Amino acid sequence: MRTIVTTAGRPDDLSITLAQKACDELGISFEPRKKRSVSKISETLDANVIMAGKNRYEYYPKGATAPFFFHPNSAAFRLKRIDRGEGDPFLHATELVRGDSILDCTLGMGSDAIVAAFAVGTEGEVVGLEVNHNVAFIVKHGMKNYDTSELPLTECMRQIKVVQREALDYLKELPDSSFDVVYMDPMFEEIIVESNNFEALRDAGSHQQLTAKWVQEALRVARKRVVVKAHFRSRIFEEYGFTRDVRLTAKFHYGVIEKNG
Structure with missing residues (x-):
């Protein structure tokens, strides 16, 4: 299944830069948010979604109940x-x-x-x-x-x-x-x-x-x-x-x- 990149609901310059970085490194395409939820984008495009937020990336595999993001955890x-x-x-x-x-x-x-x-x-x-x-x-x-x-x-x-x-x-x-x-x-x-x-x-x-x-x-x-x-x-x-x-x-x-x- 393909993966696309989008931004947070109200993207700033940093999130747009991060989105472009993900597209470049992973060789995948960008999809404008257009006030849609991540789940709606995923469903419409039949794709996994990486969202570039203000200070981190979140990964939403299609059908996942929660996003995956990095945290040092334990x-x-x-x-x-x-x-x-x-x-x-x-x-x-x-x-x-x-x-x-x-x-x-x-x-x-x-x-x-x-x-x-x-x-x-x-x-x-x-x-x-x-x-x-x-x-x-x-x-x-x-x-x-x-x-x-x-x-x-x-x-x-x-x-x-x-x-x-x-x-x-x-x-x-x-x-x-x-x-x-x-x-x-x-x-x-x-x-x-x-x-x-x-x-x-x-x-x-x-x-x-x-x-x-x-x-x-x-x-x-x-x-x-x-x-x-x-x-x-x-x-x-x-x-x-x-x-x-x-x-x-x-x-x-x-x-x-x-x-x-």
Whole structure:
């Protein structure tokens, strides 16, 4: 399905500039708002819609109940807890240290990538893959331009390299041992009721299933370990040989395969 770009209901110069930027980067056409709702434009043109607002983009997949837009989400308070010396399950599983490199195969909202950037520091490298062109555009723009005075949150967001690619195809092109850690968080097989803030991402994002080939390529590319995150009921841990980090009160678990394990 095609995607078009429009502006907010009352566009100013900035929103018009942002709309043109989206058209240029994504190679898609502009549709004037003409006092129509976004849902009406989407229905009339049978298209997904990216709306350029006054200070951000919003993505409306056709038929979605809510727009997808970038927000650092849980990363902000996770960084504050880490800075206080509290543990973070993602960092416990990945064992990232300053100077490490990590490939996040399923970037999504980017919360884990932001935490990873904090752990590896400016000496390290964080690359995040997103298969959906529109989601990748929204997140890439948000990472670079989200308005916050919070440090180190801003620095961490700016450090992440967002790449619009399908994970397995990208992995196949990489040399052996290219990244210290390869991380995968496919869309949950089961919906977690408490995660209402991810509903828009579920509508907008691609629901990828982990495969044996994906795990095989991840292991080839990783120097240290491959880490997966999945619903606690998921069988992918056992199916693909991940050692599960059981968290009794959590709805999701992490699984690890050590490269030399």
